[in-house]
Amino acid sequence: xxxxxxxxxxxxxxxxxxxxxxxxxxxxxxxxxxxxxxxxxxxxxxxxxxxxxxxxxxxxxxxxxxxxxxxxxxxxxxxxxxxxxxxxxxxxxxxxxxxxxxxxxxxxxxxxxxxxxxxxxxxxxxxxxxxxxxxxxxxxxxxxxxxxxxxxxxxxxxxxxxxxxxxxxxxxxxxxxxxxxxxxxxxxxxxxxxxxxxxxxxxxxxxxxxxxxxxxxxxxxxxxxxxxxxxxxxxxxxxxxxxxxxxxxxxxxxxxxxxxxxxxxxxxxxxxxxxxxxxxxxxxxxxxxxxxxxxxxxxxxxxxxxxxxxxxxxxxxxxxxxxxxxxxxxxxxxxxxxxxxxxxxxxxxxxxxxxxxxxxxxxxxxxxxxxxxxxxxxxxxxxxxxxxxxxxxxxxxxxxxxxxxxxxxxxxxxxxxxxxxxxxxxxxxxxxxxxxxxxxxxxxxxxxxxxxxxxxx
Numbered sequence: 001x002x003x004x005x006x007x008x009x010x011x012x013x014x015x016x017x018x019x020x021x022x023x024x025x026x027x028x029x030x031x032x033x034x035x036x037x038x039x040x041x042x043x044x045x046x047x048x049x050x051x052x053x054x055x056x057x058x059x060x061x062x063x064x065x066x067x068x069x070x071x072x073x074x075x076x077x078x079x080x081x082x083x084x085x086x087x088x089x090x091x092x093x094x095x096x097x098x099x100x101x102x103x104x105x106x107x108x109x110x111x112x113x114x115x116x117x118x119x120x121x122x123x124x125x126x127x128x129x130x131x132x133x134x135x136x137x138x139x140x141x142x143x144x145x146x147x148x149x150x151x152x153x154x155x156x157x158x159x160x161x162x163x164x165x166x167x168x169x170x171x172x173x174x175x176x177x178x179x180x181x182x183x184x185x186x187x188x189x190x191x192x193x194x195x196x197x198x199x200x201x202x203x204x205x206x207x208x209x210x211x212x213x214x215x216x217x218x219x220x221x222x223x224x225x226x227x228x229x230x231x232x233x234x235x236x237x238x239x240x241x242x243x244x245x246x247x248x249x250x251x252x253x254x255x256x257x258x259x260x261x262x263x264x265x266x267x268x269x270x271x272x273x274x275x276x277x278x279x280x281x282x283x284x285x286x287x288x289x290x291x292x293x294x295x296x297x298x299x300x301x302x303x304x305x306x307x308x309x310x311x312x313x314x315x316x317x318x319x320x321x322x323x324x325x326x327x328x329x330x331x332x333x334x335x336x337x338x339x340x341x342x343x344x345x346x347x348x349x350x351x352x353x354x355x356x357x358x359x360x361x362x363x364x365x366x367x368x369x370x371x372x373x374x375x376x377x378x379x380x381x382x383x384x385x386x387x388x389x390x391x392x393x394x395x396x397x398x399x400x401x402x403x404x405x406x407x408x409x410x411x412x413x414x415x416x417x418x419x420x421x422x423x424x425x426x427x428x429x430x431x432x433x434x435x436x437x438x439x440x441x442x443x444x445x446x447x448x449x450x451x452x453x454x455x456x457x
Contacts, residue, residue, distance in 0.1 A: 001260045004085035007060045012074065015057025016131075016139060016166050022054035023137050032135060032445045034164060053133075058166055059103075061085040069172040070128070075105030075165035083263055091172040092259070094120035098266040099295040105165040109158055111368060111412055113329070113378050115212035115228065116173075117358035118200055124156040125361045126171040132163040135441025139166060144363075154436040157367040157428065159413060161449040162440055179212065179262040180232035181255040183248075184225045189217060190338045192225050193377070196357050197334055199227065200375045212262075215355035216249055220345050223355075224249040232256050239268055240290055244280055246272050246352065270295045272352055273382055277301060323384035324393050325416065326350060328400060331358070332409040334375040341379065343403055348396060354380035366432035367449075368410060376409075394418055413453045424450050 026032055033052050055076050062072035066089040073082055079093070080100035086092055097112035106112075107123040108130070120126065129143045132151065142148040142155070155162060182205075186192040192215060199210050205227050212228035226249065236258045239245035245265045248255060257265060269280065277298060278284045305311055312322065326348065332340050334357070341353070356378040364372050385396050398418045404411055410427060411417070417424075424430065433449060 001087060002084045003088060004061055004081050006063045006085060007074075009062065011057070012062045012072075012167065015074070018054050018057055019133060019166065020137070020139065022052075023133065026053075026445075030445075031447060033447070034160070053164070055164070062167060064089060064091075064172075066091060066172075069174075070169055071172055072167055072169050073104045074167060075103065077104050078102065079104070079107070080264075083260070086172055087175070087260060089172075090174055090176075092175040092263065093123070094126040094171055094173050095123045096263050097123065098264075098271075100264055100267050101294075101296045101299075104168050104170070108165060108168060109155055109160055109162075110414055111157055113356050113358060115214040115226070115356060117356060117378070118196075118213050118375075119203075119211075120173075121358060121361040122156070123170075124365070127168050128171065129169045130155070130165050131167040132165055134163040135437075135444070135446040138440075140440075150436050151440055153365060154367055154429070154432060156365050157413065158433070158449060159452055161446050161452055162433075162436060163446070174230075175259050176231040177259050178232045178236060179228045179230055179257050179259055181226055181228045181257070182208075183253055183255065184227065186223050186225065187221050189220070189223050189341055192223050192355075193334060193338055195225055196355075196377065197375060200334075200357060200359065213357055216246060217341060217351065217353040217355065218250070219351055220342075222250075225355075228262070230259075236261065239265060240293065242282065242285055244269055244272075267295045268293045270298045271354060271380075271382065274298055276383075321386045321388070322393070324387050324396050325384050326396050326400070327382045327415045328397070328411055329378055329380045329414075330400070330404045330409055330411040331370065331376045331378050332404065332407055334377055336407040336409070337377040337379065340403060340407055340409070344379070344381070344400075347399060348381070349385055350381050350383050354378075356380065366429040369427075369429055370410065417454050419454055421450055421454075424454060 023032065034055055058074040059076040060074050061077055061082055062074060064071045064085055069091060071082065071086060078101050079096055082093060082104065083096060095112065095114050095116050097107050098114055102112060108127060112123045129141060131139055131141050132155065133139050140148050140151065142152040144152055151162065195205065199205050199213055204210055209229055210227045211230045213226065215223060215225040217223040234256060236256050237243065239261065245268065274280055279288050279293065357375065358378055359375050360370055360372045364370065370376060387393055397416050401411065401418060
């Protein structure tokens, strides 16, 4: 872990001034977009339009207040840098998304999730105020109440179509230097979900408080619920070397990780997706430097493949069928998650699956209308499936969308989506979105949310 020194207010204001100047330089009529080279999205990103907004100075922590347990953070700051700034104070954000290079602005406008979400909801719910550059070129401070409360409420899940966060003030919570884990195996996933419901009601399991909770489904008859408590003494495991975290769930009933290693336990192997690059093979792992065992490195490899199709050409040469990318996170009500998992295992040949329980903390949000007080489970699945004879690319994703819709769930929009406009507006607050869009981006200089997410399929 590095120690990150906060930038301070003066440096932050200079960065905002540079952003304003870059906005003023965008010719009238050109689409406004960020000048950023990296992304955690799995949707194609258009390079058309202007040179982009200068966000180069908006990638750090402005200030940490360990007494008030808050941090002022720039929109392009990664969670890796934020954690490095807060952990020396024994603090962490209420929710730390699982990949190091997810940014604060990205997690709020695009939604993020992790194992504290069963208690603290989604990252945007810890934001007490934020500054947003709107499509009209104004930098506004927005809060839950007041003149711009409508923009505050609609910003989550707007994916940059209503503006870009330059500064966010977020709540922090204490974390111990270790996290003690219990890995509970279940042969019946419905029994696992029953325990999830009990923990969400009581905050404990078998008399032990629970601070973090997530799980993995390896196959229909083998799933694990990981319950963690901040604190504990004794040696810790290291999953940045030869050992691989997700495999440990099958061999260890209990475990203990340093706090820093726990927060990034999934990043080292991109959950389990590093297997696609051979990194989990012991011989390859010894040769692959630790500094390259990171999600952003794997993401660059995937982007290269998407551009050049090397693996796809090799598959065609070997006579293998083409494959459809299925990279999704979906939220189901807890009482319908079992039905979705049974459908998925019957229709989509992909495993493991990640389970992450969540619930809203206080209120509902118009562009991702989950119900306050209802427990949900995020199901994450990332990979490819063969396109069967007579099928077309996209059929698996469309079937998943339909099943999630029928079960009263939603899916995150960082990846491929196929909804028609009417269904999209029904699921993602179309009327509320248009009202806020017309107020804060009257000339529609920022790409419309539906066009950005679905496009013209």
